[in-house]
Every structure is written in structure tokens, then in C-alpha cells.
Amino acid sequence: MASNRPAPTAPFVPSQRQPEAYGYGGLRTDEGPWEEWNPTEESLAPVRGRHRVSKQRGGGLARSSTVLGVGVIAAVGAGGMASANTGKPPVSISLPDLPSSVDSLLGDGDGAGHQATQTALSSVTTATATDADSSSDAGEALRSRIIAQAEQQQTQIDVRATAKAVAAADKAVSDAEAKAEKAAATQAADAKEKAQAAEKAQAEQKRLAALAKQYTLPVVSYTITGTFGQAGSMWASGYHTGLDFAAPTGTLIKAVHSGTVTEAGWAGSYGYRTILTLDDGTELWFCHQSSIGVKVGQKVATGDVIGRVGATGNVTGPHLHLEVHPGGQATGIDPMTWLRGKGLNP
Template identity: 50%
Template sequence: MASNSPAPEGIELQEAPTAGAWGEWNPTEDSARPPRGKHRVVKQRGGLARSSTVLGVGVIAAVGASGIATAQDRPQVAISMPSLPDFGLGGAGGQHAEAEGSGAGAEAAAKPTGIIAQQTAGHTDAGATLVGRILQQAESQESAADSQARAQAERAAQEAAAAQAKAQREAAQKEADDARAAAEKEAKEAAEAKVEQERIAKLAGSYSLPTSAYTLTSHYGDAGSMWSSGHHTGLDFAAPTGTPAKAVAGGTITSAGWSGAYGYRIVLELEDGTEIWYCHLSSMSVTSGSVGAGETIGRVGATGNVTGPHLHLEVRKGGSTMDPLAWLESKGLSV
């Protein structure tokens, strides 16, 4: 039976004998035509030697013919080809599969395709794993950033709360200190006022107004040409002539007599050395010795440099004059 398989390129095969008449076939120089193309048989000098290529081709052709004859006697077997993904092989891969569509050829053709699929699946799994790791790392970094931001916000809130609490404590402490200071000041002033009242009450029994039924006409420090110093050095109590002049406190009379512009004058020295001058008197009842507070020592008059009857009262200490009104009030007297 003639073979239906195509002969290799460059080799022309003769028709093989039938199976019953098969015998040893020894191709000779006359029975084997020279191959076309680049593969040519080189004739050996011995005459009987043949090219190994020619012999190999003859053996392959014979075996192929026998195999084809045997295959035609066997029942056909359906071959199931798996569906393979297209990896860019195009028509060349399909043509190769059709050319190799029987038996071991189909199985051999499927193997490279499976390897490629496995490699592609491996690359896909590796890529998915890498993407997963990148996403996990990004999520971890984002979570860390969120945690840091929350921690910073909580720390800022705590610091703000602490600062506010501190400010409130300081404000409350300051308010308490101010209230305590005010209370202490008020208590101190009240205590001082009480002491002063007690002192004035005590002095009120020890001190007395210099006269009665009077009117204040000239005050300490008033300016005018009537006074030689240019200003008034005492306090004038205008009263009718003969009105009693009294000792303002217990003391000693150190001087009594005529004193020029002062007229008749009595000088009363107190225990602390303060001098009280009674001037313009119409008469003097006591001219020396000790006297008590409220004791009459003379009478109001108009002697000396005057414009009318009045008592000119001066308060001196250490040779200097002071305001008689303020001094009398300091002794608890209401002038």
C-alpha cells in the first residue's frame, strides 16, 4: 500500500512493495534518485557505500509505510484536545496543532501550552500577592498615620484642657487671694477705726474746746496783709467779749502777759511739749501753774491787732505752727 504521508522535502520515494511481497530492500544507485535541493548524496569511491542520510531516509520511509498500513487496520480513536488560552501564538500555533493532531504528536503539542499556562498562572498569583502586599502596606501606613493623628489630637486636647484647668485654677486662686486680701484690709481698717474711736473717746474726756458760742472766721493758712507773715498762723473763734477761754488739755502755763500785736496772751504747754497760744484776751484768770482740761484761764477780748473780739488760737510744736482745726479734731473734738 502506498503511503499517504508527505515525503521529506528534497527526497523522492519509490512505491513500497505490498506487505505480502515485502523483502529486503537495498536501494542502489539506480533505484534511488538523487535528492533535490541542498541535501545531495555524495557518491563514494568504493561504489557500494551509500550516504548515511540516504539510508536513514529509506528506513524512515519503510517504517512509516508499515506504520500507516497497520494504523489503517485499527479502529479510529477520538482524541480530545483541551481548550488552551491564546498566548499570542496566532495561526502558527493552530496550524502546528493540526499538523501534529494524532497520538503522541497532540500530547507533545499540549505540553508546552500547559507549561506556559502554569507560568502565566504563577506570574498572575505572584502579581496578585505583590498587589495585596502593597495594599496591605498602604493600609498599614494609613492606619499608622491615622493613629498618629488621633494621638496628636488627643495630646493637643489634653494640653488645652490642662491649660484651661490651670487658667481656671489660677483665676480662682487670684479671686480667692483678692477676696482674702480685701477681707483682711477691711478687717484691718475696721480694727484701726475701732482703735481710733476708742482713742478719740478716751481723749474726749482729756481734751476740751477752747471756747463756746463761737463762729470760725479765719482759718490756718489764709493769705492777707493783716498778718505780718503774709498768711494766717492760727484759727479765729469770733465770740462776744468776756466769753470764757478754756484749757484744751491738762498742762502748765509757762507765759501770760502783753505780746504786742497778739494783745494779752497766755501760753499753755502740754505734757508732750505742744504749746497752745491764747491771744487777744480781754483778761487772764490764771497766769502760772498747772491747769486741767476745760478749766477757764482767761476771757475773749479784742486787744492787739484786731478788727473785733475773737480768740486767736495757735498750736505750735518744736517752734513751728500747725493747723489748730486738724489738731483739735485729732483729739476727738468736733469743732
């Protein structure tokens, strides 16, 4: 940059000294009196920057020191702001050229100290920018690592959730299949049981149909007036021991099944009674007959007439009292059940 030659100044008069802008604001006895100094072109260092030296006053050292201090503070403050604001590039700081007097104090009088100061400040700025870049890179690396870890953890969570959902779905499918198989097996078993029951019922019907051809009811036209087990004082045992077929006197009585006549005659409260013993040893008692048509030892077939309905013995009216004694035992069973077991339905 171009430098202007300094203009001649008036002689310095202590009594006419003005207050300094950066000095003590008043005349001090330890600052003078000063001798008159007329600077020349050879005695002055070249002026750098935009500043022009119009006067060299006794308080110049204090003013220059203050300017240097303010510049250093500004540089440090700017560096600190650049370090804090890592999102923006560092701002370079330039200081104005210092007077030769300051250079002479800081260096060897040829501006080396001023250059050293500028170099030191530039180094501070560069170091601050480097630290800011390093801090920014470290923060970005930390941020990237945290994001990567978070993504990895989220991926693991998603994988576990997916695996759990798949396992639950598989279990649900397995349970549904097992339930369906169990239901199918149950249905098959029920169908089989029903089929077996139907076959058994059909076979029983066939058997009863065949037996019905071998067995017959003792009377054709009748009314059931007494069943097995009825309680009453009319019977010596206290309950009814047979099945009563009420019919008019003289109604024909037929052999229920083929067998042999083992008894035929009077039997007290039973009146006239005929006992027919079947081939399996079962005894059939036909009681209260008005007449007996067979003899002891006689063989009869199913449907043969063996007597007639009457009202003999302990009765209230004409009827046939039928008792069934399996194996010839004294206590009889329900004749209704026995007859239905033979395919007959009284």
C-alpha cells in the first residue's frame, strides 16, 4: 500500500498539551517536559495500513498498547465464537499495522515483532478453526455411531417381533390343525359308533323279528290293567308280581313259546294255574283261568291253546295274570320287559 509522507508539525509545547483520548486525561509531571523532536523521512518507519501519523505525542506508547490489547481481545473473542459456532467456517481476523514504536518495543525495530504478533494471532485463529473442525468431525462421528446403534437396535427389535409373530402364527395354525384333526377324529368315531349302533339295532331287529315268529302274546284282544311292582294290600307280597291282561271270560290263552307243561291245576289265590317250562328253564305262570286245556308233561308249540281266561282265585274280575320266573326261581321278573326282549310289544 502507498504511504503518505508525514507533514511537519508545530513545536511541542507542554503547556498547550491536550487531553489524550486513551491516556490519563490530564498533564502528568512524570511525562515531561519533553524536548522538541522533529521527525524526518529517514527517522520514521514506513507507515502501513490506512493509518496516518499526524503527530507523535508523549502518550503514544500508552495509546498503542491499548490498541494492541483491544486487538488481541477482539482476536481471542472472535476465535472463541468461531470455536463455539462449529456450524460455520471460521472468520479471519486482520489487524491494522502498528506504529514503528510498538514494533520496536515488540521486536528489533524493523517490524519483526509486529510480524511475529500477526503470525501468532494467525496461528491462534488457524488452531481455533482446526479445533472447531476436529470438534465438528468428532461430533458428526458420534452422531453417526449413535444413529447406527439405534438403527441396529430397531432392526433387532423388528426381527424379534417378526419372529414372535411368525411363531404365534405357526402355533395358531398348528393348534387349528390339531383341533381340526381332533374334531375330524371325533366325528369319525361318532359316525363309526352311530354306524355300529345302527348295525346293532338292525341286527337286533332282525333277531327280534325271528324271535317274534317263535314267540307270541298269550291273548289277542286285551287291556293291560296291572303291571309288575305295583304296591297294594290285595297281594300277599305287598306288590303285584305279574302282568294282567284283562279280557272277557273264556278268551283263549295261547302258549307264548314252545315248551313242556310242568304243572296244571288249582293254586290257591292264583286260581287255576298252568306252568309252562321253556327249553332254557324259564317258567311261565298262567293264572286265574276259567279252564285248563293241557296236562302235565305235555309238549306244546308256540301259539297252542293251553286254557281260557277266567276269574278264579283272588281277583276282582276276569283277566290273565302272567308271571315269568327265569330258571324256575321263586321270585319272578317283569313280564313286560321279558316279552319285549322276545320281540313282542304288549
